[in-house]
Amino acid sequence: MAIDLELWYLRSLKFMISHSYLGPKLLMIKAMTRDLAAFLYVIFVFITAYGVVSRSMIMHNQVEFSIHGIFSGIFYTPYSFLFGGSDKVLEGK
16 A cells, blocks of 8 residues: 555646646745755764774774664764764763
8 A cells, every 4th residue: 555655646746747847846846855965875884893893993893793883883882972972972971
C-alpha cells in the first residue's frame, strides 16, 4: 500500500507540472532537491572520513567490533559534532 501511495504522489506531481501556477515551482523544487542530494553526498563522505580517522586515532582497540559499535562510533559521533555535541567524546570516554 505504501508503494501504491508513493506512485500516486509521483503521478499527481507529474500531472501538476502542466498547471500554470504550480508547474514552475515544482520544477524549481526538483532542481533544488537534486542539488541538495549532491550536497548531502559530499557531507556524508566527509563525515565518514572524519569518523574513521578520528575513531581510529582516539579510540584504538576500544570500539567493539559489531554493527552497532561501528556505526555509532563512525557515523553518530561526527554527526553530533555538527551540532555542537562534544561531551567528553574527544577524550575517548
